[in-house]
Amino acid sequence: MSGQYGRKTLPGKQTVQCYIGLGSNMGDSRATIAEALERLSELPGVVVEAVAPLYRTAPVGYADQDYFLNTVARVNTTLTPRQLLAGLQQIENDLGRVRVIRWGPRTIDLDILLYGQQTINEPDLQVPHPRMGQRAFVMVPLADLNPEIAVDGERARVLARRLAGEQEITRLD
Template structure:
């Protein structure tokens, strides 16, 4: 009888958002789908935020949150799971920074830094985005990203127009 090695779990930070249909319901469902998996466990979820659009500003406001997920998946496999959840919710990628039902980004994966054709962690533009740094600071203010803590990046981020839209249990109630 051989003993199978225990799965090693790493903590990944995810950013979720959307502005078509009922994004909070879609994001809550995505989090529940991740949490039901054997290879993922939702460890923490930020407050829900209403945020002005970024990049392409002639569209409806977004809802955004961040989550910490304990996972035994490698970073690209975690991204594949997130993309599969998006597809299952009818996410269509028509234009960069455009309207969407749901978006799930892998922001960080432990302390790993990697850049492949498919995935870059830490996410290359996360520190520039108030709609990422504000919710991430709720659940991981001391998380190091690109040599600085999330709380320090947040001090420089544009958080104008970002409003709390739900407490940290918002995703369980939907």
């Protein structure tokens, strides 16, 4: 996805590079993801550096639903993981996200995939995001942005190539 991201700077502050997963399968998913990216770029303390292409992907976990559009954004942030999570959840709420069925249909889903090198294991926040290394809809766009980043002890490009052969995923952009 292209956009006017990365123009804002965070002068004089320590930043952390993060990766955010975005997905949607309700309504105009392309427009919703674009709006979510715009709102993400407007969060104080967040600069969106790059966004991977959009992918059309089969649902995982709960199969009785429409296909998803997915992408990954690379951001720099001065926010703590909790502050970033709160910002992402506010964007989801503003864009009509309703949590009814686990892994079910959604207008928008925003997940912290990686927060620098940190590992966080709390009931409502797990980083690296659980199961990301098993999902093509995360690994393929992540590999577009950083093919050499390690996930589950393997390079993103290796995981992406293997998962793309096992799971249905089609690049749209």
